[in-house]
Amino acid sequence: SMIKDLYGLSEYETKLQEILNVKRVIVAPGQSAMSDLDKKELGRTAASLLLSVLSEDDIVAVTGGSTVAMMAEMMNSGSSLYPSVLFVPARGGLGENVELQASHIAARCASKLGAQYRMFHVSDFLGAAAYEMLQKDPYIREMLTLIRSAKIVVHGIGQAMEMAIRRKAPDEILTILKNGNAVGEAFGYYFDQDGNIVYRMETMGLQLEQIKSARVVVGLAGGAGKAKAIDAIAKSGLMDVLIMDESAAKGILALY
Ligand code: BG6
Numbered sequence: 715s716m717i718k719d720l721y722g723l724s725e726y727e728t729k730l731q732e733i734l735n736v737k738r739v740i741v742a743p744g745q746s747a748m749s750d751l752d753k754k755e756l757g758r759t760a761a762s763l764l765l766s767v768l769s770e771d772d773i774v775a776v777t778g779g780s781t782v783a784m785m786a787e788m789m790n791s792g793s794s795l796y797p798s799v800l801f802v803p804a805r806g807g808l809g810e811n812v813e814l815q816a817s818h819i820a821a822r823c824a825s826k827l828g829a830q831y832r833m834f835h836v837s838d839f840l841g842a843a844a845y846e847m848l849q850k851d852p853y854i855r856e857m858l859t860l861i862r863s864a865k866i867v868v869h870g871i872g873q874a875m876e877m878a879i880r881r882k883a884p885d886e887i888l889t890i891l892k893n894g895n896a897v898g899e900a901f902g903y904y905f906d907q908d909g910n911i912v913y914r915m916e917t918m919g920l921q922l923e924q925i926k927s928a929r930v931v932v933g934l935a936g937g938a939g940k941a942k943a944i945d946a947i948a949k950s951g952l953m954d955v956l957i958m959d960e961s962a963a964k965g966i967l968a969l970y
Pocket of ligand 1: 777778779780781782808810814869870871872873877899900901902
């Protein structure tokens with residue numbers, strides 16, 4: 715658009731598409747980590763991208779986090795309703811506060827679009843035995859089938875250590891992340907600078923291999939502090955669309 719060209723944002727998008735090897739990069743103006751208005755703009759950008767790829771009967775899996783939560787808040791489909799679309803959380807509890815939980819965000823998206831939603835609350839720290847038993851439960855199996863058939867996945871991206879601490883990870887896990895040089899995190903998976911998995915949280919829901927069968931995988935993040943994290947997740951080759959703010963874009967370009 716003209717506004718984007720004025721600020722040179724489309725130039726960032728083209729450069730980042732080449733460097734990061736992601737088909738489509740979208741850069742929203744501003745610094746979302748510093749300004750609430752800019753974070754809203756990032757959320758609005760993600761919401762309109764989601765609407766542009768959404769089809770009837772789609773299952774949409776969303777993660778938690780404040781950025782995806784902002785996408786839900788900024789969702790506005792005018793008078794169009796999506797009664798055949800189903801929103802689900804990408805994974806069971808990952809240790810977030812309620813407003814940042816994926817189930818809560820799925821419900822918010824659905825209420826904004828007149829769509830359906832299902833919640834999926836599984837305790838964050840299950841022992842192996844409980845975990846195995848739950849996998850046999852008919853309700854859990856049905857939910858897992860729905861989640862794994864998601865056609866669209868929208869996930870946040872976090873800095874590895876910051877996310878581990880936010881989720882109150884025990885010291886052993888912090889040590890694994892440090893020793894493995896984890897820099898980025900997405901839906902419970904922690905990645906090093908080359909996009910290799912350093913650690914994954916044991917929770918039910920979408921596993922990394924399964925997101926590959928989605929039609930569109932959207933990564934969403936902002937802030938200069940997330941540049942390395944976004945770069946790491948991009949290297950893992952998961953995303954079809956990557957949406958970030960201007961400060962993250964500048965931060966990533968400065969890495970190269
Ligand atoms: C989490 C997602 O809930 O939010 C993660 O599962 C992501 O994938 C994180 O890293 C990002 O949170 P925020 O608040 O920085 O958008």
